[in-house]
Amino acid sequence: MFEDARRLVGIDGPREEITKLLMEEGDNDSKKLLKVVSLVGFGGLGKTTLANQVYTKIKSEFECTAFVSVSRTPHMPKIPKDILSGFGYCGTEMEDDVQKLIEILRAHLTNKRYLIIIDDVWNTKDWRTIECALMENNNGSRVITTTRHQDVATTCCFLSQGHVYHMQPLDEHHSKRLFFKRLFDIEDGCPEQFRDISNDMLRKCKGVPLAITSIASLLANQSKHVETWEKIHNSLGYELDSNPTMEWMRHVLSLSYNDLSQELKTCLLYLGNYPEDYEIETFDLMRKWIAEGFVREKHGLDLEEAAKTV
Ligand SMILES: Nc1ncnc2c1ncn2[C@@H]1O[C@H](COP(=O)(O)OP(=O)(O)OP(=O)(O)O)[C@@H](O)[C@H]1O
Ligand SMILES: [Mg+2]
Structure with a gap:
């Protein structure tokens, strides 16, 4: 997800285009309204990568920023919770009641200029819930969503003055x-x-x-x-x-998979234990592999040092 910018190609043009759509369009009054830009395109086209590049570029201009992933079968309370923790909020009332969480989030956003990236929205129903949290406070707040589905992109942009941005393949x-x-x-x-x-x-x-x-x-x-x-x-x-x-793509990946050693195949399959878009701690994962007996400790190898090199 967070590819090193130096390894990316052809990203400058699209990044400037989205930044312009978000930050420069409209007169002074309309710039104050909440605006949503939705990046749409099929899997692997670079939506998350581009959203992250724009996020990194403009986030210093906002008071509250968060980058959250939704994925195919989201646990809905997790989304407002992730947004709140992105803002550095650590209240005690972080229970699993979506409505309450949304209220907390709205209260938190009342007078703030916020930038939120909502990555990988799969259906309009999920969006409708998320949308309740994104209050219009006339402070020039901005939201970027990414999705593979045109209808979801259109819905994301419906209430605010939004833009659907169609991802283009590399030339x-x-x-x-x-x-x-x-x-x-x-x-x-x-x-x-x-x-x-x-x-x-x-x-x-x-x-x-x-x-x-x-x-x-x-x-x-x-x-x-x-x-x-x-x-x-x-x-x-x-x-x-x-x-x-x-x-x-499945075929390409299966060719790569077949090429792995037996040991690495098991390690890779173990990743299926984690939910989609879960952030995996390298050190934690390596300890689990060792505990499961998939890989044996190599004499003299410091696990913490090894984790840094992955
Ligand atoms: N401009 C780019 N230059 C180099 N690599 C890129 C570029 N854009 C994307 N990639 C690489 O391509 C892969 C897929 O990108 P990404 O995850 O952003 O796609 P996506 O459109 O969000 O896919 P999905 O719909 O599955 O979420 C990643 O490994 C990413 O690092
Ligand atoms: Mg993505």
């Missing part, structure tokens, strides 16, 4: 930069013998950052032989050609 230039940087650690090209096959694969990724980075990581772990790459390319062929969304 050819940025796709290449991302791919080659991840694979060869050079941005402007690749060794001659890999050029054709790289271009073929990139064409099939259709500018989807998740596709490009997944394939680059898969190839980075293989021997640097054109024949090996061709084998992988052929096994991706059909799905990549026909459907640039999640279906074939």
Whole structure:
């Protein structure tokens, strides 16, 4: 979620566009009203990444800021709670009553200029609940939502003066930069013998950052032989050609998965214990892996030091 900005490509233009929509549009009176911008696009297009970039850029201009994830089956009380803890609120009344939590949140926001990012809204019903907390206080507050669904995006923008922003795939230039940087650690090209096959694969990724980075990581772990790459390319062929969304991504990921050692496969599957969008503490996770007996302690290895390198 929080990709290092230096590893991102083609983000400056979209980040400026969203910032402009949020901060610069309208006359002085309308700038004071609450505004929502909703980023919409299919999985892996970079919605969360872009929302986070805008958040980092403009948050110093707001009194209260929070970045929260909703996900497919949210535990609703968690959302106002997460927003409140994002604001640094640590009242004692943090129970599980959504209505009460929303009241606390509204009271907290009464006179403040707030910026809230609500990442990954799955349906309009969840949004309707969240929306109750976002009071109009004429202080120039701003909200960004991300979603895969057009109808949710439209609903998010309905009450405020909002904008739906359609995520665009990366263009050819940025796709290449991302791919080659991840694979060869050079941005402007690749060794001659890999050029054709790289271009073929990139064409099939259709500018989807998740596709490009997944394939680059898969190839980075293989021997640097054109024949090996061709084998992988052929096994991706059909799905990549026909459907640039999640279906074939599953295939890419399963190829990467099959490539892992038995030990790492178990460790990876263990992540299924965590709910979607849960923030996993590396140190805590490594201790659990060891406690489960998935990985053995290596003599002389300091776990805390190792966790820092992950
Ligand atoms: N501009 C970019 N440059 C480089 N990598 C990017 C860029 N945008 C996204 N990525 C990478 O692509 C992957 C998917 O991005 P992200 O999680 O933001 O997509 P998403 O649209 O939010 O997907 P979902 O709908 O599943 O939440 C991440 O690994 C992210 O680091
Ligand atoms: Mg996302």
